[in-house]
Amino acid sequence: MKQEWVYVLAGNAFAISDAQGDMEPDPQVPVGLFSFDTRFLSRWVLTVDGERLKALSRDDMSHFDTRFFLVPGTASHYVDADVSVIRHRSLDDSFTERLTVLNHSAQPAELVVRMEIGNDFADISEISQPRRRDIAIDVDRARRELRLCYRRERFGRDVVVSSTAPAEIDRNGMTFRIRVEPNGQWETRLYVTMVGLGEHGHDMRADLTTYQQHVRVRMRDELRDWLDRAPRLVAEDDFLTTLYRDSLGDLAALRYEPLSSTVPVPVGGLPWAMTLVGRDAMISCLQTLPFTPELAPPTLRLLALLQGGRLDDEHDEEPGKILAALRYGEAAAFGEQPGALYYGAADTTPLFVILLDEYERWSGDAELVRQLRHPARMALDWIDEYGDLTGDGYLRYLCRDPRNGTVNQCWKDSPGAIVHRDGREAGLPRATCELQGYAYDAKRRGARLAREFWDDPAYADQLEHQAAQLRQRFNRDFWLPQRGHYALALEPDGTPVETLTSNIGHLLWSGIVDDDRAAAVADHLVGPELFSGWGVRTLAAGQRPYNPLGSHVGAVWPSDNSLIVAGLRRYGREEQAARIAAGVLDVARTIGGSVPEVIAGYPRQLTTFPVQLPAAGRPQAWSSAALLMMLATLLGLEPCGENLLVDPALPPGSGRMELLDIPGRWGLADAYGRDRGPRERSSRRRLH
Numbered sequence: 001m002k003q004e005w006v007y008v009l010a011g012n013a014f015a016i017s018d019a020q021g022d023m024e025p026d027p028q029v030p031v032g033l034f035s036f037d038t039r040f041l042s043r044w045v046l047t048v049d050g051e052r053l054k055a056l057s058r059d060d061m062s063h064f065d066t067r068f069f070l071v072p073g074t075a076s077h078y079v080d081a082d083v084s085v086i087r088h089r090s091l092d093d094s095f096t097e098r099l100t101v102l103n104h105s106a107q108p109a110e111l112v113v114r115m116e117i118g119n120d121f122a123d124i125s126e127i128s129q130p131r132r133r134d135i136a137i138d139v140d141r142a143r144r145e146l147r148l149c150y151r152r153e154r155f156g157r158d159v160v161v162s163s164t165a166p167a168e169i170d171r172n173g174m175t176f177r178i179r180v181e182p183n184g185q186w187e188t189r190l191y192v193t194m195v196g197l198g199e200h201g202h203d204m205r206a207d208l209t210t211y212q213q214h215v216r217v218r219m220r221d222e223l224r225d226w227l228d229r230a231p232r233l234v235a236e237d238d239f240l241t242t243l244y245r246d247s248l249g250d251l252a253a254l255r256y257e258p259l260s261s262t263v264p265v266p267v268g269g270l271p272w273a274m275t276l277v278g279r280d281a282m283i284s285c286l287q288t289l290p291f292t293p294e295l296a297p298p299t300l301r302l303l304a305l306l307q308g309g310r311l312d313d314e315h316d317e318e319p320g321k322i323l324a325a326l327r328y329g330e331a332a333a334f335g336e337q338p339g340a341l342y343y344g345a346a347d348t349t350p351l352f353v354i355l356l357d358e359y360e361r362w363s364g365d366a367e368l369v370r371q372l373r374h375p376a377r378m379a380l381d382w383i384d385e386y387g388d389l390t391g392d393g394y395l396r397y398l399c400r401d402p403r404n405g406t407v408n409q410c411w412k413d414s415p416g417a418i419v420h421r422d423g424r425e426a427g428l429p430r431a432t433c434e435l436q437g438y439a440y441d442a443k444r445r446g447a448r449l450a451r452e453f454w455d456d457p458a459y460a461d462q463l464e465h466q467a468a469q470l471r472q473r474f475n476r477d478f479w480l481p482q483r484g485h486y487a488l489a490l491e492p493d494g495t496p497v498e499t500l501t502s503n504i505g506h507l508l509w510s511g512i513v514d515d516d517r518a519a520a521v522a523d524h525l526v527g528p529e530l531f532s533g534w535g536v537r538t539l540a541a542g543q544r545p546y547n548p549l550g551s552h553v554g555a556v557w558p559s560d561n562s563l564i565v566a567g568l569r570r571y572g573r574e575e576q577a578a579r580i581a582a583g584v585l586d587v588a589r590t591i592g593g594s595v596p597e598v599i600a601g602y603p604r605q606l607t608t609f610p611v612q613l614p615a616a617g618r619p620q621a622w623s624s625a626a627l628l629m630m631l632a633t634l635l636g637l638e639p640c641g642e643n644l645l646v647d648p649a650l651p652p653g654s655g656r657m658e659l660l661d662i663p664g665r666w667g668l669a670d671a672y673g674r675d676r677g678p679r680e681r682s683s684r685r686r687l688h
Contacts, residue, residue, distance in 0.1 A: 005029060008091045010064045010219065011256035012036060012267055012274040013194075015095060019055045021068040021087045022046060025120070027128045028614060030271045033095050033192060034124060037275065037329030040159040040194045041095070042130075043118035046087065048072040048101070048111055053085055063253035064219055065090035083109060083180075092219060095192035103180035113176040115190065121150040121157050123329040124272065125337050137171045144169065155333050157195060164189045226252045230291050231662045233631070236655030243588050243627060250594050250624035251284070251292060258326060263298045269597065269620030276326040278303060278348040279411060280622050282355045287562060287625035289362045290632045290662050296359040297368055303352060304375035308343050308382075313400040316344035316409075320382030322352045324406070337404055344406040345413075346387060346397035346435055349379045350442035357445035360453075361639045364665030369453045380446045380463065383439050389429040390492050393473055395439045398429035410435060411560075412503075412538060416545070417552035418489055421499050423544040427491035434503045436474045437510030443467035444511070475514045484520045486513075500529060500540040502560050508567025518571040525564060526576045533604025535561045535584045541601070548601035555598045555613060558584050562626035566633045574649040581630045582651035586610075588627060594619035595627060635659060635671050642666055648673020 004019040013035035017023045023032050023044040033041035046053060053070035060066045068087040082105040088098040103109040122130035138147040145162045146169055165188035167174040178186045226248070233244040255264035258276050266284045268277035282303070285296040308321035314335065316324070324338075324345035331337040338344060353376050360369050369376075387395040397409035408417050410432045418426045443463045451460035478486045480496060486504050487496035504521050507513045513521060524530055529540035532548075535556035539546055548554045561584050568577035587610045588595045597620040600611035612618075635657065636647030644666055650657060650673050658672040 003029075005031070006058065006060075006066060006068075007270060008064055008066055008089055009253055009270060009274070010091045010093075011264075012258075013091055013095075014270055014274055015041070015089070015091055016271060017044070017089075019058070019068075020046075020053050020070060021089060021097075022052070025122075025127075025130070030124060030127045032119075032122075033091075033194075034271070034274070035194050037124045037327055037332070038157050039122045039124070040119060040157070041117070041192060042120045042122065043116055045116040046070075046085070046099070047114045047116070048083065048085065050112070050114075056084070062220065062223065063249065064092060083111065094194060097190045097192075099188050099190065101178065101180055101186045103182060103184055106182050108182060109180045111178050111180065113178060113186075115174050117146055117161055117173040119148050119159055121148075121330075123331040123337075124274075125329065125331045139169050139171060141169050146171075146174065152330065152334075155330050160191075160193045162191045162193075164191075223249070223252050226292075229294075229663075232660045234658040234660065236657070239589055240585075240631075240654075240657065243585070244631065246594065247624040247627045248291070250619040251288065251295075251621060254619060254621040254624070255295075258302065265299045265302055266295055266621040269617045269623070272617055273325075273620075275328065276302070276323070278323045278325065279345055279351065280620075282348065282351045283559060283563075284621040284625045285355055286351075286358060287559075287622065287629035289358060290637050290659075290664070291628050293359065293363055293663060296355060296363075297365070300352070300356055300359070300368065300372060303348075304372050306341060307375050307378060314404075315339045315342055316400050316405055317341070318343065318382060318386045320349065320378035320380075321386065322348040322379060324348055324409075335404065338401070338406065342406075344399060344401070344409050346395060346409045347411060347438055349382050349387070350395070350435075350438040352376070352379050353442040353446050353449075354438065357449055360449070362664050364642075366453055369449055373449075373454050376446065376449065377459075380442065383442065384466075387439070392431075392494070393470060394431035394490060395435040396429035396431045396492075397435075412501075412552035414550075414552045416550075417538075418497065419499060419545045419553070420497050421543045421545075426489050426497045427493070427495075429492060430489050430497075432489040432503060433474075433478055433486050434506035434510070436470065436478070437507045437512040440467050440470050440474070440512040441510040443470065471512050471514075474512055475517070479517065485524050486521070499543060499545070500524060502530065502536045502538050502557075502564060505536060505560070505564030505567050508571050508573075509563045510567075511570065513571065515571070518573065522568055522571070522573040522576045525568065526579055528603075531580065531583070532556055532601050533583055534587050534599060534610050536564055536580060537601040546601075549613060551598055551613070551615075554601040556584075556587075556601050557598045557623075558587070558595050558626040559597075559620070559622040562629040562633075565630055569633050569636065569649065577633065578649055578651040581634055584630065585627070585651075595623045596620075597623050631657075631659070635673050637662065637671060639664060644669045644671070646671040646673070650675040 005016050007016045015033040016031050025042050032039045051072045053072055056069040058068055066089055070085045071081040084102050086100040090096045120130050121133055136149040147160045149158045167176050180186045230248050233241055235241050254267050256267050257264055266281045267274050268280040281299050285299050303322050306323045308317040321343045325342045327340050332340045389396040399405040399407050406413055407415050444467045447460040447463035450456045488499040488501050489497040505525055529542050530536050537554050539553040546554045565577045565581045596612050597617040598613055634650050638645040652675050654675040656674040660670045661668040
């Protein structure tokens with residue numbers, strides 16, 4: 001039976017346990033308590049009288065707290081168990097577990113409650129095989145504390161576990177010898193503080209109780225306010241309303257403050273990317289502009305602050321380049337994986353300009369556009385000065401750190417993702433097709449910003465000319481007339497990589513596709529080779545590299561599909577857009593809970609159920625945001641000056657849908673739509 005994993009998360013900290021609440025290292029899953037890419041608990045196992053506990057049920061109260069209802073012994077004892085245990089777990093600035101032992105019998109119960117505690121301080125990147133570390137352990141019985149410490153040169157991490165109840169503390173945990181009166185209960189709180197808390201030399205247990213109660217109230221208030229600020233969805237299909245609220249809740253959870261002076265920005269997602277990932281953050285912001293526009297400004301400001309300013313091969317840094325990922329762990333600190341500031345992505349830089357422009361179109365925030373003029377111009381300059389590696393006018397990538405760097409610096413960043421139809425890897429430097437679409441879109445948008453906000457019409461004319469040339473050149477060199485679709489990439493000598501992939505959908509989203517080729521591209525996207533029934537595969541079936549379990553060579557990503565659906569609607573391919581969106585929404589409907597990062601690319605008629613991949617993250621910011629983007633796309637939401645245009649094209653069976661209080665430069669607006677019959681034509685409406 002597949003193991004069930006339970007998580008709580010807050011900011012970039014998270015804890016993953018089994019269904020009983022216990023944590024023990026697993027080579028496939030980052031089980032334990034993590035913060036800033038470091039594990040702070042690797043062993044956290046509760047026993048009563050030497051027996052592990054069994055789960056009765058669980059109450060997931062919010063993303064940051066949950067309760068486990070447990071009994072000792074085997075399943076046959078559940079019906080008449082004399083003792084039960086409630087583990088109430090919460091995570092905020094620290095990790096708290098309130099243990100409550102209840103005696104349901106008419107006799108006193110004398111029990112030995114034990115919490116096994118240990119930690120390896122593993123880096124998130126080495127979960128499959130953590131290195132051996134020398135851990136210093138300090139037992140402070142007077143303060144009821146167990147402290148574990150790790151030092152490596154300038155890198156240090158501490159974790160302190162304390163109890164509100166008297167305990168026998170040893171190097172491996174805490175033991176409580178308790179007596180519970182008939183129909184009575186016993187309780188203790190275990191506090192796990194990471195790095196900074198608890199080092200001021202006084203007993204913090206009372207402080208922590210009051211402090212954490214305050215923090216949890218604040219977090220609940222913030223979550224309520226976040227949900228209340230978002231537009232309200234009213235739908236005939238109750239599932240859509242639930243999915244919408246759950247997606248907003250995921251996005252609220254997947255935010256953190258990477259620097260003390262910033263407001264929250266999106267993290268990539270649980271468990272592998274609980275940090276700022278440039279691509280994921282910007283796409284999440286683009287996906288959610290009609291719903292949570294407040295994500296965009298801090299993301300843009302932080303990425304501008306961290307923009308590349310020098311040539312640095314170890315970090316793949318170049319002047320003007322936008323960050324790929326921000327890492328905090330030991331491996332990044334000592335150069336054992338891409339550095340703390342890593343710039344190995346070719347798409348983040350044009351995406352920065354795209355997001356800045358699109359945010360202004362929705363919000364009317366001209367001041368931010370003026371503030372970020374210099375970073376935006378540096379980004380636009382980078383496309384030609386550093387991105388054009390062969391002088392042919394195409395944006396390419398080439399990893400400059402062969403030891404630790406990322407080879408494929410596009411969104412399909414796994415090593416074997418950019419390959420020919422016969423499986424041969426494409427030559428480097430690679431010019432993938434969607435990068436050209438992003439560059440084209442960035443230049444067009446940069447021209448608008450230069451003309452309307454930067455008072456530089458000459459620069460605007462230059463960018464528009466470059467964009468027109470790029471589009472003409474692209475449609476000449478990437479189009480494969482014998483196959484009726486665009487090449488995945490060009491090799492350095494211009495040889496096309498003729499593989500059919502989902503990347504062609506991003507071309508529609510960017511607007512670089514010639515109008516007379518859009519129909520052929522759309523037909524491929526919903527054809528049996530690419531469309532699984534659940535969504536568009538990353539790589540089409542029938543080609544040698546295809547693997548339905550391969551993340552970038554056959555699996556289905558909701559985030560990828562959200563951009564494809566938006567691109568199809570941009571070119572008026574409403575039927576294809578609705579069909580793909582319906583498939584992805586069915587994934588969420590069938591699986592329940594947060595939509596996974598990626599599912600297998602098996603044909604829907606073969607499995608009848610979306611198959612989740614073991615390594616897929618859940619929740620993921622750009623997966624949850626993808627569902628919101630699809631709703632906005634199906635409703636046809638589009639800013640036009642000071643107005644919001646609405647042009648609904650819902651999948652059959654969707655019924656009526658209303659989205660109320662959509663924020664933007666127009667103030668608040670409402671949109672509604674219903675599924676149309678095959679003969680009904682759309683009628684674009686303008687809302688103020």
